[in-house]
Amino acid sequence: MSRPHPPLNTVQPDLGSARPGWDGDDLMALLVPEPDEAGVLTSQRAAANSNGAIFGGQLIGQALMAAAHGLSAKLAAHSLQLNFLAPGLTDRPLQFDVRRLLSGLNFTTQQVLGRQGERLVFSAHVSFHRGEPGPEFAPALPHGVAEPESLPTLREAVQRFADRIDPAARERISASRTLELRPLDAERFLLQREPSGTVRYWIRASGPLPDQPCLHQAALGYLSDYWFPMAALSPHLGVKVGTGLYAASLNHALWFHAPVQADDWLLVEAQAASTTQARGLTQGKVWNRRGTLVASVAQESLFRGWVEQGGTLTAPYHAGRAGDAALPLKPRRG
Template identity: 35%
Template sequence: MPTREAAADILHLHVDGVGRFHADGGAKNHIGTIFGGRLIAQSLAAAIATVADMPITSAHVYFLAAGQVDLPVEYRVDCLRDSRRFANRQVMALQEGQAIFTLMAQFHAPEDGFVHQHAMMPDVPPPEAVMPLQQYVREMEAQIDLSAIRNFSGAMPMEMRPIAPERYFMERTNGSRDFWFRLPSAVMVDDPRLQQCLLAYASDYWLGGVMAIPHVFPTNGRELLISSLDHALWFHRPARCDQWLLHHTVSPSASDGLGLAQGQIFDREGRLIASTAQECLLRRLSSPV
């Protein structure tokens, strides 16, 4: 299935000076603005350019204002700490001088330590046995919400294969949402830290929507405006984004116009690759977006 942006485009930054970069806005998301995952990935790529060797261990971001796709994005990297084992960076993304996004990232040089994993991968079919999202939308066009056809029938940020999609396309349940994803063009990326950037890009897609599933169809449409406010990502183990990964997502709470989503990303062998969390604006609408 076609994807909206290639890995090389997502990661491409123009160098303007020490700790200063800029990039294009890329493709629009559902509400006509820059896809948040692109801002996360490019901010991390900018931070990586200022840190030698160490992989990223975590990133915490806030979306401050909508990014406009027809304007360049400026990235400013500030060095907060450099030590033998750790580095910390803060990245600010701006358009026309206005801050639209900020990121804090931690880097850590791997060392011998304790190892465990208590998180269990859900028992789901392999991706080869799951229908691509666009195919499901086409086949169920007469039965599903019009916003699903608008948002999910064309090219998307990644290849997507949702598990049991009827549970959230046609039912209002309190369950989780699981889906396989991959970015095939990531096969051309060799640097493990840039693969982390691409995983961060992918981690922002379809995470927040799980919080709307008990209430309305979980995408921007005539009943719902959903928009990311912050995003957190912890990297546990290396992985490649050209390979299938499973994102297991749940929403423990929603109230006062906000919702919380949490996720776990597994590889096909059941290893926990990353943990995610996101707060979103969850606004009920009475007229079309």
Template identity: 40%
Template sequence: MSDSVESLLTALDLADTGARTREDIFTGPSQWMPQGRVFGGQVLAQSVVAASRTVPADRFIHSMHGYFLRPGDVELPITFAVDRIHDGRSFMTRRTQAYQKGLPILSMIASFQDDDEGLQHATEMPDVAPPEDLPSDTDILSAIDDPRARAWAADRPFEIRHITEPIYLAPPSEPSPEQMLWMRAKATLPDDRGLHQAALAYASDYTLLEPILRRHGLSWLTPGLKMASLDHGMWWHAPARVDEWLLYVQQSPSASGGRGLTQGRFYSREGVLIASVAQEGMVRVPRT
């Protein structure tokens, strides 16, 4: 198994530190990141796992909304406290607070549901090039003479293949508020639906703010660029494996006030809409 995927599974294997006191408290490690700040997708996924530990096995997360409150420190573990807000016949609601040094770094509320029948429709998947025809971002990043790029190439548990040219080094050839990419885990994950849902939350934080940069003809190497996720919403529509190729369709409908909004949709290779995502991020570029 890939070391990066092993690291992901270790991060999601939370310890039940509240068992003795019968409290819903869990702890998990922080993955190393080159800038010393916890990856937002990691704490999102861990919060999903913590909340999932407090519901029956036949209930699965269908939506969550989280706010990033403070940057996390990769040198410290994270404590997750879960509040059982509501237990209904079909739906259960949980609030997860993630803490370091006694201060919250993420606040999330999530809803769980048993499998149910109902009306069905979904936006169709775009017709795009298959992942086999596209270069891997792992290869692109590993060739860049920058410690952050090499760390991303080695430590990301997901392989990413942009359909439009990546904007790691240079601005896009044509500015656009939209982008699409394929992604999948670099190794096979256990057959655990809840684990794959949490891992999808992890992966959903990758690249999601890129359409804002792409719209304004910017790259990740823009001098003085500062970006940070502010909040994150996600809705799961159908089960899927994250170790199989998923198409991530992204667009940014708005940017103003030093903030940008992005939206995304995950599709299976067969065209099934798996999940929808929305995120607002801080985006600051020095004035010229």
């Protein structure tokens, strides 16, 4: 008797909510906690990922906004390090405990704990800097990158290759409304192995955001957890969605180098740094379309459920050799 496949798990956020009060479009509503009756910063809204937990990008953005709450506008976040400790439950409010760790002349560091009752969902450290004069250097925008307007959206690309993508994964990708992503090479991005482990794409928030620098940084945090971990799979798999692997973010880091406008196009270059022990580390750079490096990103993710096939490890739903994009996916059973 064949065993049923495990539930479909990818890292694509399901932009729906188990709680009322979010229309599925307003990114600001997801990112900005509000004080409750006791004055504790609280979020009543949730975007769920494919595992049914709160999407990690929302937690990243909320951690930054909670850390910045009440701080001087002269301070700008320059780094964030966050550990995901437990899946956030979408049917419960999330509370943010903020503790000042450093209050200096030029730097302020905040610790943010995301809680649901006794359940600790994440722990983050966010550091702020007033800014000081100094020499500047940053890698230039990669040469010859196509303008985003000339490229198909991810939704269009998925529709073009619909017969080679798991139907459930296809539906989830097409349902995204808070962001827009345009891969530089859509077929390679979706369906082909990348031995170098490097993927590039343009991304932005779908709707306009208020002119609040911290909110745009939080929105970049939200965007940076969408698809970015997939680079760690690119050396191993062609089709990287609907694989049957259990995927979860373990930790995330952001460094801000320049002001960011998250509702304008940002180029992401994501590089697989290592895959080992079912963990994948992705590192990356983010430029605005004027060529300014605005941020660096690193994330470690868990990809669990590999199966041995022909002496190699592959994903449960892949047919034939791992990463053979020309072969169809096996139909889901069970």
